[in-house]
Amino acid sequence: MLPKFDPTNPIAAMTLLEDVTTNVKKIQDSVFEAILSRNAQTEYLRGFLNGQLDKQSFKKNLPVVTYEDIKPYIDRIASGEPSDLICDRPISLLLATTGTSGGVPKLIPLTAEDLEQMILFGFLYAPLVFKHIEGLTQGKSLMFYFVTRESETASGLMVRFMITCVLKSVNPTNSFLWDRVQISPHTIATCEDTNQGMYCQLLCGLLQREYVARLGAPYASSFLKVIKFFEDHWNELCSNIRTGRLSDWITDPQCVSGISKFLTAPNLELATLIEKECSKTPWEGILRSLWPKAKCIEAVVTGTMAQYIPLLEFYGGGLPLISSWYGSSECFIGINLNPLSKPSDVSYTIIPSMGYFEFIEVVKDRQEAGHVPEDPVVVDLVDVKIGHDYELLVTTFSGLYRYRLGDVLRVTGFHNNAPQFYFVGRQKVVLSIDLSKTYEEDLLKAVKNASLLLEPHDLMLMDFTSRVDLSSLPGHYVLYWELGSKFKNAKLQPDRKVLEECCFTVEEALDSVYRKGRKNDKIIGPLEIKVVKPGAFDELMSLFLSRGSSVSQYKTPRSVTNEDALKILETNVVSKFLSRKTPTWELHELHSSR
Structure with a gap:
């Protein structure tokens, strides 16, 4: 576990960061021993280890699991059984995942101790941004956070999303750290x-x-939602500033009290300036215009958020995009030591104190030429190899053991001794017809290639998802695209030839099994793009939010x-387009791609 340090002291954080990335093997061994010695008497571990707490027995006898494997234990705890089914410390709450992939949030156990570790993790990476970006200390952060209404299990155990959990861990009576760095008061950020x-x-x-001094939100998608909301409400915001009076529909006591410190008098000059900037079209660089001292x-x-990079670059006007850390509800994992990298x-540097990490080597089976992969190889953190892909397994103090996160990571190098x-993306097949398997990573790359064709026509891909249509033979892939224009209020009339070329470009980027199915066997029909009305993906998000997802953590499902x-x-759907050409496929591609 991370040793405690003074979160207000950046030198202490940087020193600790160097220490944990240098002593990786020692720390991983220590974390492994601590987790097993603490939790040896839990029902879960006793059932597999029979008191044998060495690493060899752990790897031999403890299975690699998914959420469905451990769900019965979590359900029992949610129903009121003791935490020592899986963990020696009391489980203080259950973290809900976004649930956009399977439709139902997973519930991840969390102890008070592990929550403290996650908060310390945030303080560990914070000084890096200040180190690499000059001028941040002269201002504050306009970071947009949103809490989700919490719930309880039948036994009274609290269920929260991660962002809500972290925000509500801030003590309102002692929130000096928050006030030091954030523009918005804590009371507003925690409005439900x-x-x-x-x-x-x-x-x-x-x-x-x-x-x-900096702008942002936990995920690119939630920040773009803020920009869209601003586009719809800037006139009203200007009116509030001009009159010094808050809109009547703002009635939440936390918001009213929080904004009262700043909206104290009419400010005609500021309202006029904002109105002038927002009236311009296109909105390219609007964020830099409105917040001239912002640095990033x-x-x-x-991952799946990479799709939104062009939109952020468009609105940001050259502001660097900083992706600071990598983690999940199950475990916080890595830090970006080079915030200004493209x-x-x-690349994220693994912090070995956060859990015990193992890695399943990934060899994608495209079923090309009848190839069947060997049994997957599982290695420790210190044994991963540069250039290889791995699926991450986590073992945590809160009761997860050899748990598959489903994330695929590619080793790019080392910082000190930390990989x-x-x-890369999720280890998940998002689309499949017959023998073809399209992984999330491949779909994202294919759509990115195709979306480049929109740029000369002042169009932007705002969001997308996909499905397989088997209602007719042969079945085919369907992509739903929401398009936007660089010019406000411009009519969205995409050229048919351009969208048909987009269909073909996606197909050309998919693997040879898909392309063979399209060309030779007629197993797969032409790919189809269905353009949907602006706002369709807001409706989609609202559906998932109504079923328990979180605004701050929502990710559009890619299938x-x-x-x-x-x-x-x-x-x-407002228009439909089909690929009019057949993608290339040659036998030699199978051998060159192997």
Whole structure:
């Protein structure tokens, strides 16, 4: 576990960071021994280890598991059985994952001790941004956070999302650290009404625009939601600033009291300035215009969030995009030691104190030429190899053992003795017809290639998802695209030839098994892009939020099978396009790709 350090002392944080990345093997061995010695008498571990607590017995006897394997134990704890089913310390709450992939949030056990570790982890990476970006100390952060209403299990155990959990761990009576770095008061950030909270955080940021040194949100998608909300409400915000009076629909006591410190009198000059900037079209560079002293945009932009990089670059006007850390509800894992690296080059350095980490070597089986992979190889953190891909397994103090996160990481190098990983994507087949298997990573790359064709026509891909349509033979892939224009209020009339070329470009980027199915065997029909109305993906998000997802942590699912979600998408379709050409496929590609 991370040793305690003074979070207000950046030198202490940097010294600790160097120490934990140098003594990786020692720390990993210590974490392993501590987890097993503490939890040896839990029902779960006793059932597999029979008192044998050495690493060899652990690897031999303890199975690699998914959430479904451990769900019965978590359900029992949620129903009121003691925590020592899986963990020796009391489980203080259950963390809910976003649930956008399977539709139902997973519940992850968390102890008070592990929550403290996650908060310390945040303080560990914070000094890096200040070290690499000059001028941040002269201002504050306009970071947009949103809490989700918490719930309880039948036994009274609290269920929260991670962002909500961290925000509510701040003591309102002793929030000097928050006030030191954040523009918006803690009371506004913890408002449970997302629209009121978002409005008032924007208002705080505009009223204090000269003090904003960085912008952002936990994820790129949530930050873009803020920009879209701002686009719809900037006139009203200007009116509030001009009159010095808050809109009547803002009634939440936390928001009203929080904004009262800043909205104290009419400010005609500021309102006129903001109105002038927002009236311009296109909105390219709008963030830099409104917040001239901002030095960066901070949000996760790796993995599935990489799709939003062009939009952030468009609105940001050259502001660096900072993807600071990598983690999940199950475990916080790595830090970006080079915040100014290009988003496409971001690597995260594993912090070995956060859990015990193992890695399954990934060899993607495209079933090309009948190839069948050997049994997967599992290695320790110190034994990973540069250039290899791995799926991460975590063992935590809170009761997860050899748990598959489903994330695929590629080793890019080392900092001291700590491996650095590029986030490849989820180890998940998102689309499949017959023998073809399209992984999330491949779909994202293919769509990125195709979306480049939109740029000369002043169009932007705002969001997308996909599905397989088997209603006719042969079956085919369907992509739902929401398009936007660089010019406000411009009509969205995509050229048919351009969208048909986008279909073909996606197909050309997919693997040879897919392309063979398209060309020779006629197993797969032409790929289809269905363009949906602006706002369709907001409706999709609202559906998942109504079923328990979190605004701050929401990620658009890259494939959709849920009937209600598909109904929303199909209802919003305004135009359809099919690939008019057959992608290339040659036999020699099988051998060159092996």
